[in-house]
Amino acid sequence: MATLFRDVDALLRGRFTRPDQLAAGRVDVPVPRLLVVALLLGGGYGVCMGLFGALRGGADGWMQIVACVTKVPLLFLLTLVVTFPSLYVSSALHDAPIEPAATLRLLLIAIAVDLALLASLGPVVAFFTVSTTSYPFMVLLNVVVFALAGLAGLAVIRRALESLFGDGAPAESAEPAAVRRRLATRSSSRFVFKAWLVIVAVVGAQLGWVLRPFIGSPGLPFSWFRARESNFFEACANAVGQLLR
């Protein structure tokens, strides 16, 4: 437990994303330990999220907790799996100054930060779960919590990108054409990463919809997945509509 807390502390403090290491294109991080941390944090939030289904669902409502504990970390890891190939291809095409393995480790750090923020808001979600019977409210609360945690993850990546692309001005002795080329490469690499962040946000949101139910609608029996229909954004608009009805 103490080791887990130390790892989370080091993660949040940015010990795994030191600017000097990033400037050299290195991301030194104990991947297996970070994976365990991510799974535990995601599972922790999953318990808080699935509690609504457990309390308001039928006899097998407790299965919603099991499903959420499994699906929350899975959602993040699947988002990474789905979006990483496109990032790798685009960044390699633009000659980004970071190796694929280091990029993957950096993204894993961002996901773990994301999950740490989610877990820190878990008690608040659990409290509202206990005190609320409104399903649309819980949907919107979880969307807001995921968005806030997502912003934190993006901030970590943005900070890392500043270290990667911001420092190391070309040497004065370099040819002007070479300097221009290098600056253009940095600029396009930065654009690739930023575009990729938008893709991650959209894919993550839609994957969350595909992997639903997370909260568990009180009127419906427990199921691991729901039928293919609609999309995340339409569902959010519906939840707002139900709340206002």
Place this chain on the structure above:
Amino acid sequence: MSVARVAWRGAVDELLRGRGRFAARVATPWTTVALLIAVAGFAHGAALGSFAGRPIACLFSGIKVPLLLLFSTLMCAPLSYALHALLGLRDDFGEAARATVAAQATFAVVLAATSPLLLVAYASTASYRAAVAWSGVCYLAALLAAQRSLRRRYRVLEQRAPRHRLTRLAFTLLYAFVAIEAAWMLRPFVGAPMLEPTFLRPGAFSNAYVVVVQLVVDLLTR
């Protein structure tokens, strides 16, 4: 007895002025703070409950006020810690935590200080709505004082690192979000003379925000 009284009076004075044991960089006397919140919160809660004219309502409200403060603070602590670490302010977390707890204690002390005024207001009206409005005024005064206390203690932190403004804002927003719902759940605080005193109302486990949204929608669609 008199020594204890002087120590208490000293603690309240130091808390309100942000000096001595409650200066920004001094280790917080946690026991004193917890006792201050408990005693001052209980005193104000008892005053709130007194409108019902029954001792049991005073006891219930007396327990609920400090409970509300402590519960809301605890709910916000994990996010506050995570944000401090994430923004590179982990080493200041202890100081920031002391600032927030001192603000809670200030809130409770100001509430307690307004209790005599509240009792006079209660003695002057038989209207339950007026009683609730008066208690709202007391909460507003305490809230402003607590914010002032928080800002004063955060000033040093914000001068050191302006990012502390973000952590303060995040804590304040989340605290308000949680405290409003917790207060809704723990109602009634003001004892209603026509109702049997209860610790929680029937239907306590409902959502304040949903109720407010529905009220607004009803008003707009009427």
